[in-house]
Amino acid sequence: MKNVKLTIEYDGTNYSGWQIQNNAITIEQVLEENLKDITGENLKIIGSSRTDAGVHARGFVGNFLTESKIPSDRFRNILNSKLPEDIVILNSEEVELNFNSRFNSKGKTYSYTVLNTPQKPAIGRNYVYHFRRDIDLALMIEASKQFIGTHDFAAFKSSGGNTKTTVRTISSLKIIKQGDYIIFTVTGDGFLYNMVRIIIGTLMEVGLKRIEAKRVRDILISKDRTMSGPCVPPEGLCLEKVYY
Structure with a gap:
C-alpha cells in the first residue's frame, strides 16, 4: 500500500465542482474513473477542498491509497495521457501513509x-x-x-x-x-x-x-x-x- 499525492490544475468551466455528485460531472469523478482504468482499483481521492461549479485551480492537491505497482511519479504522465484537456496533473509523488490532503493543509x-x-x-x-x-x-x-x-x-x-x-x-x-x-x-x-x-x-x-x-x-x-x-x-x- 502506498499514498500518492497529486498536484492538479483544472479549468472548472465544464464541471460541477470537485466533489462527486449523483447527477453531474465533477473533477473527482473524472480522476477516479481514469485511475480505475489504470490500476483496476476502486480508488477514492481525498481533495484539499471542495471547489464549486465553475471554479478553477492552479494548485489543487489530492491523494489516494493504492496497491498498484506503478511508480508514484509515473501517475502524472499516465493520467495526463488519458484525462481531458481541461484537467492536468502537474506532479505525482509518494507521501507518508498518514498524509491527508484535506486535514493536513495549513x-x-x-x-x-x-x-x-x-x-x-x-x-x-x-x-x-x-x-x-x-x-x-x-x-x-x-x-x-x-x-x-x-x-x-x-x-x-x-x-x-x-x-x-x-x-x-x-x-x-x-x-x-x-x-x-x-x-x-x-x-x-x-x-x-x-x-x-x-x-x-x-x-x-x-x-x-x-x-x-x-x-x-x-x-x-x-x-x-x-x-x-x-x-x-x-x-x-x-x-x-x-x-x-
Missing part, C-alpha cells in the same frame, strides 16, 4: 479576477467576473485591512456545509489593478463555504460606496450574513496554492 491562497470594462469579453469570459460600473480601488483596499487576522466569519458564509467553527485566520488580502483587471489575492488557514466570494462581494459594495469601509468590522462582529455583500460569480475564482 492554508490556501485563492485569487479572484474582475474585468472592469464597459463591454463583456468574448475571449477569457470563463475566467473573470465582468463588472461594468466604476469602482473605487482605494476604498476597497482600506476596507480589506479589516479582514486580516483571526475572526468569526459567520457573516461571510453561505448556508450549507458542516464546519464545526466559523472562526478562520486571514494572513493576507491584496488587491491590485492591472489594466482593466482588478485582482484579489487571499491567503488564510481555511475558508468557509463561499467565504472568499462573499468577502469579494462585500469589498465591491465598499468600492461602489454602498457599504462604508469602516463597517466591515461591524459586519464581522455581527455574524449576520444579511449585512455582508453578495456572493460574486464563481468563474473569477481560482485556487492558487495549498500549503502543508
Whole structure:
C-alpha cells in the first residue's frame, strides 16, 4: 500500500465542482474513473477542498491509497495521457501513509479576477467576473485591512456545509489593478463555504460606496450574513496554492 499525492490544475468551466455528485460531472469523478482504468482499483481521492461549479485551480492537491505497482511519479504522465484537456496533473509523488490532503493543509491562497470594462469579453469570459460600473480601488483596499487576522466569519458564509467553527485566520488580502483587471489575492488557514466570494462581494459594495469601509468590522462582529455583500460569480475564482 502506498499514498500518492497529486498536484492538479483544472479549468472548472465544464464541471460541477470537485466533489462527486449523483447527477453531474465533477473533477473527482473524472480522476477516479481514469485511475480505475489504470490500476483496476476502486480508488477514492481525498481533495484539499471542495471547489464549486465553475471554479478553477492552479494548485489543487489530492491523494489516494493504492496497491498498484506503478511508480508514484509515473501517475502524472499516465493520467495526463488519458484525462481531458481541461484537467492536468502537474506532479505525482509518494507521501507518508498518514498524509491527508484535506486535514493536513495549513492554508490556501485563492485569487479572484474582475474585468472592469464597459463591454463583456468574448475571449477569457470563463475566467473573470465582468463588472461594468466604476469602482473605487482605494476604498476597497482600506476596507480589506479589516479582514486580516483571526475572526468569526459567520457573516461571510453561505448556508450549507458542516464546519464545526466559523472562526478562520486571514494572513493576507491584496488587491491590485492591472489594466482593466482588478485582482484579489487571499491567503488564510481555511475558508468557509463561499467565504472568499462573499468577502469579494462585500469589498465591491465598499468600492461602489454602498457599504462604508469602516463597517466591515461591524459586519464581522455581527455574524449576520444579511449585512455582508453578495456572493460574486464563481468563474473569477481560482485556487492558487495549498500549503502543508
